[in-house]
Amino acid sequence: MPLIQLKTTVPLPPDLRDGLTADFGKMMADAGKPEAFLMIEFEEGADLRFGGKKPENAALVEMKQVGDLGRETYLRLTEIISRILKERLGTPPESVYITYQPVSDWGWNGTNF
Numbered sequence: 001m002p003l004i005q006l007k008t009t010v011p012l013p014p015d016l017r018d019g020l021t022a023d024f025g026k027m028m029a030d031a032g033k034p035e036a037f038l039m040i041e042f043e044e045g046a047d048l049r050f051g052g053k054k055p056e057n058a059a060l061v062e063m064k065q066v067g068d069l070g071r072e073t074y075l076r077l078t079e080i081i082s083r084i085l086k087e088r089l090g091t092p093p094e095s096v097y098i099t100y101q102p103v104s105d106w107g108w109n110g111t112n113f
Helices: 014-031 071-089
Strands: 003-008 039-043 059-066 096-103
Touching: 014 039, 014 071, 059 071, 071 096
Parallel strands: 003 039, 059 096
Antiparallel strands: 003 059
16 A cells, blocks of 8 residues: 655666665565555656756655654655665765655555555
8 A cells, every 4th residue: 555656867777676676665664554565666767857957866756655654754764765765776865855645545456445
C-alpha cells in the first residue's frame, strides 16, 4: 500500500534500481508499513527545474500511503530518503523535494484496505 514515485534527472540502470528498491524496502520499517505491499515507480531523465535552473542531478520523491504517519515519522523518512539518494545517485539533499500523501481509500485485490 505504500507507493514511492521517484523522478530523477540521472540515468537509472537496473543495478541502481535494484539497490534503491532494497533501500526503500528497508525504510518501510521506519514508516510502519509492510515492505510486501511496497510499489515503486522509477522515472529517469526527468526534466526537473529549481529556481528557473536545470540542475544536473535532482530528484522528486512522492510517497503515498494509507493513513497519516505523523510529523516525526515524515522527518525521519526525509532524512533516510535524502541519505539514500545521496549515496546511490549522488543527489545533493538541497536538490531533492519529497512529498507525503496520506490516502484514506486504497484499492487492491478487488477490495479496499
